[in-house]
Amino acid sequence: MTLSPKNTDVKSLFNTIAPEYDKMNNIISLGSHKKWRQKVMxxxxxxxxxxIIDLATGTADWAIALAENSDSDSExxxxxxxxxxLAVGQTKVDISDYSEKITLEQGDVMDLEFPDNSFDIVTIGFGLRNLPDPKQGIKEMYRILKPGGQLVILETSQPDSPLVKPFWQLYFGHVMPLFGRVFAKGKYQEYKYLDETTEHFMDYMTLGRLLLKSGFKKVRISRFNLGAAAAHYATK
Structure with missing residues (x-):
């Protein structure tokens, strides 16, 4: 059992919400997650x-986008x-134009079964905050990257503006869980958990400092939608 910082069985939670996950992603982010991902790429x-490896790939949206943006010999x-x-993701991969480039695997981000210096690019989108120990996950990302390789983290974040933050807290604290009840077959508690991980995850500057402390170089940060999400780019 993999427990989150909120002592939630996150594997069971994501197994539960998998059938509605893509629909809910579009509803909750108002479609912004796709635009954020493309801006990052x-x-x-x-x-x-x-x-290339996409960690916490979920239903494989970023894996498919990475395949689309890389050359035909990339893997x-x-x-x-x-x-x-992964089952939902595999269905999407199978009907895409990139099924020969993409392999989906089950595994633990905090204990990756890959040799050191294996990948040119490591990505993780909206998954770091769900790790029981994000520091250990980042340590593993550093280990499997080749020297000079790129790490890209796209994650929800918190706005700084005192004018914006109350509306952000209202949306994630009350509206988003309600969407889970209305549009995801009554899964209020599951989406309440996702709100809590967003609200309590480290801010974008703390994450940037953690990357530097973990050995990464050239850390750059981009923010989206008044701080609702942030992308971190770093090099080994």
Whole structure:
């Protein structure tokens, strides 16, 4: 059992919400998550024949987008601990144009079964906050990256503006869980948990400092939607 910082069995939670996950992502983010991801990839450098891994890949949206943006000889692994999320993702991969480039695997981000210096690019989107120990996860990301390789983290964040923050807290604290009840077959508690992980996760500057302390270089940060999400780019 993998417990979150809120002592929630997150694997079971994501297995439960997998059937509605893509629909709810679009509803909750008002479609913004796709735009954020594309903006992030526009700033990435894709070497030829890149070895890429998308951690906490969920239903494989980012894995498929990485395949679309990389050359035909690149290989993408999408890794997640939820078999139900991966099953949804595999269906999407199978009907995509990139099924030969993408492999989905079940695994633990905090204990990756890959040799040191294996990947040119490591990505994780909206998954770092769900790890029981984000520091250990980042340590593993550093280990599997090749020297000079890129780490890209896209994660929910908290706005700074005192004018914006109350509306942000209202939306994530009350509206988002209500959406879970209305649109996701009554899954209020599951989406309440996702709100809590967003609200209590480290802020974007703390995450940037953690990357530097973990050995990463050239850490850059981009923020979206008045701070509702942040992208961190770093090099090993």
């Amino acid at each position: 526009d700033k990435m450098i894709f070497p030829e024949k890149a070895q 993408i692994i999408g890794l997640d601990f939820s078999e139900s999320m």
